[in-house]
Amino acid sequence: MGMKKVISIVIGGLFSFSCGYKDLSPCYQYHGKIIMTSCCTGSTFISIKSSEQIGRKTNLNGQDYSNVIQVPDYIMGTNIYLNLRKYNPDKDSALFPAHCYCLIAVGADVPLFVATAVSTITCPDQLGY
Numbered sequence: 001m002g003m004k005k006v007i008s009i010v011i012g013g014l015f016s017f018s019c020g021y022k023d024l025s026p027c028y029q030y031h032g033k034i035i036m037t038s039c040c041t042g043s044t045f046i047s048i049k050s051s052e053q054i055g056r057k058t059n060l061n062g063q064d065y066s067n068v069i070q071v072p073d074y075i076m077g078t079n080i081y082l083n084l085r086k087y088n089p090d091k092d093s094a095l096f097p098a099h100c101y102c103l104i105a106v107g108a109d110v111p112l113f114v115a116t117a118v119s120t121i122t123c124p125d126q127l128g129y
Helices: 003-024 089-095
Strands: 030-038 043-048 056-060 063-072 079-086 113-119
Touching: 030 063, 063 079, 063 113
Parallel strands: none
Antiparallel strands: 030 043, 030 079, 043 063, 056 063, 079 113
């Protein structure tokens, strides 16, 4: 095997490995704190920790939160990393799980988004490593 061929294989292997690493460890658009999940709305309310205001200030369970969004489905955890897209009522209404019957109205005055990726762990470059 010639030296040029060995160098090509090594460079190709390194390139493949670095691309594979990015696929296995995605970086997320937003970091947030889960405030609550609600079977009344079939969704999770998340306070986004970002200078970008995609949510609204709201009061849930007697406490004020800033930059809050609503995501269809029940997401468990505390701190969360996610990629989002705007909610489209024509194609996304089936994302809501079955709702329970509730006598108390739950604040739904915040923007609705769909989580396209969710994790409790972020990629290393977002942690400052």
